[in-house]
Amino acid sequence: MDVHFHDTTAMARFAAEKMAKVNLFESPRLFCDLYCLEPGQTQKDHVHADNDKIYHVLSGACTVRIGDQRRRLTTGHTAVAPAGIVHGLDNDTDARTTLLVVMAPHPSP
Amino acid sequence: MDVHFHDTTAMARFAAEKMAKVNLFESPRLFCDLYCLEPGQTQKDHVHADNDKIYHVLSGACTVRIGDQRRRLTTGHTAVAPAGIVHGLDNDTDARTTLLVVMAPHPSP
Numbered sequence: 001m002d003v004h005f006h007d008t009t010a011m012a013r014f015a016a017e018k019m020a021k022v023n024l025f026e027s028p029r030l031f032c033d034l035y036c037l038e039p040g041q042t043q044k045d046h047v048h049a050d051n052d053k054i055y056h057v058l059s060g061a062c063t064v065r066i067g068d069q070r071r072r073l074t075t076g077h078t079a080v081a082p083a084g085i086v087h088g089l090d091n092d093t094d095a096r097t098t099l100l101v102v103m104a105p106h107p108s109p
Numbered sequence: 110m111d112v113h114f115h116d117t118t119a120m121a122r123f124a125a126e127k128m129a130k131v132n133l134f135e136s137p138r139l140f141c142d143l144y145c146l147e148p149g150q151t152q153k154d155h156v157h158a159d160n161d162k163i164y165h166v167l168s169g170a171c172t173v174r175i176g177d178q179r180r181r182l183t184t185g186h187t188a189v190a191p192a193g194i195v196h197g198l199d200n201d202t203d204a205r206t207t208l209l210v211v212m213a214p215h216p217s218p
Contacts, residue, residue, distance in 0.1 A: 029192065051138065056117065080113050
């Protein structure tokens with residue numbers, strides 16, 4: 001739409017090799033990405049020492065891991081990975097899934 | 110659901126007097142809120158000198174102002190208000206609207 005407004009759902013782009021990320025905005029303070037996962041694609045467990053991350057499921061479903069918890073999330077659900085907590089996700093479904101993801105501060109400003 | 114996972118859609122709470130905010134998570138790095146607006150409710154134009162804000166429409170529609178631009182956003186649309194840019198929103202529709210809102214860093218840590 002333009003630099004300030006995004007038809008986010010329409011921006012989904014998928015890649016056969018791995019989860020695709022579409023950036024909506026970034027600054028030293030945060031990034032906002034659309035994550036797009038084909039069935040079977042994952043974001044491996046990892047941790048950011050000094051950054052919080054928000055995952056919000058826009059379409060489909062996936063399993064999100066935060067610390068020692070795992071949860072199947074569907075459209076309209078949100079997961080929070082605070083700084084220092086290991087997190088990752090799996091699209092362990094038969095359909096594509098998309099998530100709006102915000103991390104603050106930006107991990108590589 | 111618990112501290113890391115939220116059925117965000119189900120957390121909507123509305124108030125007759127003004128736009129309601131439901132907090133999902135906050136830290137010095139960011140806050141993540143659900144904003145809930147009855148028809149006619151608004152968030153007045155304001156500016157944060159050092160904080161970026163993301164608005165994502167979860168249900169309904171509203172008009173978002175960013176700088177000198179105004180746009181009608183509906184479910185699945187995202188608006189970005191970078192630090193230093195005036196912004197606000199109006200639920201100028203006949204239905205309730207909800208938005209996921211992230212600001213970084215937290216304006217009052």
